[in-house]
Amino acid sequence: MKEFMILLIPFVGTSLGAAMVFFMKDEMNEKVKKLLLGFAAGVMIAASVWSLLIPAIDLAGEQRGPSWLPALIGFLLGVGFLLILDTIIPHLHLDSDKPEGVPSKLSKTSMLVLAVTLHNFPEGMAVGVTFAGAMLGGSNITMMSAFALALGIAIQNFPEGAIISMPLRNEGASKKKAFLYGVGSGVVEPVGAVITILLAKQVMPILPYFLSFAAGAMIYVVIEELIPESQAGEHSNIGTIGAALGFALMMVLDVALG
Template sequence: MNINTLTGILIPFAGTTLGAAMVFFMRKEMNEMLQKLLLGFASGVMIAASVWSLLIPSIEMAEQEGGIAWVPAAGGFLLGMGFLLVLDTLTPHLHFTDEKPEGVPAHLKKTTMLVLAVTLHNIPEGMAVGVTFAGVLTENSVMTMAGAFALSVGIAIQNFPEGAIISMPLKSQGISKRRAFIYGALSGIVEPIAAGITILLTGLVVPLLPYLLSFAAGAMIYVVVEELIPEAQTGKHSNISTIGVALGFALMMVLDVALG
């Protein structure tokens, strides 16, 4: 793994860490309208990244290899959705907007289950970044270093508000600012780990690359549909989150097309 790849897979983690650090500068809970805007923004970024950075390259790679173009894209996408469904069903976790935990019953602290919920969200993002850099390392003509960095930066941008969304509610639960920051930052460490594992898998089985691209897309879309959008649409001011989706989608699309 070269220095460019290592830097690329750490950028999203840096975004989460910087966002979690906002707990030191914000005295009160995050404004509800701002939180909805940021949740929508994160959703928009993930949807655009799934299409332009993952599904379209998956289809183009399959066409280059002479196979049926839609098979890796559709198959990997459904497997990614199923993978996150299983993780979501089995892993004990708690969302900030809920009172009752999800997953297998476990005697865990509330803060632990809150962090686990966000960690689940970060797994597909880490996989997405990892598989794009894996494509560059295999010297596939569809994937470029600029495109891989564009995705990494896009994920980091949406991770910044996610980090704040994690650490601020933890502080309101009575946890110290320092501990809330640490929990927020640690929730993002799964991203470079997932990215590294994905790069390793792709290096061992290069023909899996189109499937892994669409797999990551399916996993990210699951998070958007199952968690982010429902949380953003609850209560009042749901139109604010819709604006956030539009802004996030447009930004990620521009990054991918301009730099990819």
């Protein structure tokens, strides 16, 4: 039962970040925001490679057929899945006034939260499928690998929680409401993790597809949202530095703890 607490770690990171709305008076500094967005991108890229794609290829190597094929198929399906969600779900990215997805009458606040929720879903999937791989055994995925991934995502979720709650506060929401919206955007992570575990536990041979599917979904978020936002306007090098730091940290976490 204690192992299942791993699934809550990313959600805790988001919630703690959202709580910063009670301690920060002004809007987050633009340079700091770029650094944190870049950091989040770096963490997700490294996690996609070391925690998801490499284990997927290793697992597929123990089965018949080319070891890269399940990773390729799963990765492209993950990208396609997020593309569909991105096209259907009405949402609004930070620092943008142009909604995406199907037309709706949702408030700007609701669409901002939906954008972050869409972002968080593949992170929950990633933790869930890694956890499932450790539970099922028969692979080089350990519970420590799942913990390292969950910890890395929680670290990058902390600033993301603040990045979503602070703009909501500046949009006129109360501190309590902004905090609850930030927390709510992270609820999808443990939910996505549990759903992925239930699916992945059914058939061990499809685990490589699930791992690479989560990687594809995460990379889609990085390219679609995090990198553009960290590179927009002036001081784009700050976002690049953040990405390098996030990548390095997640790489070390996975190798050292996994």
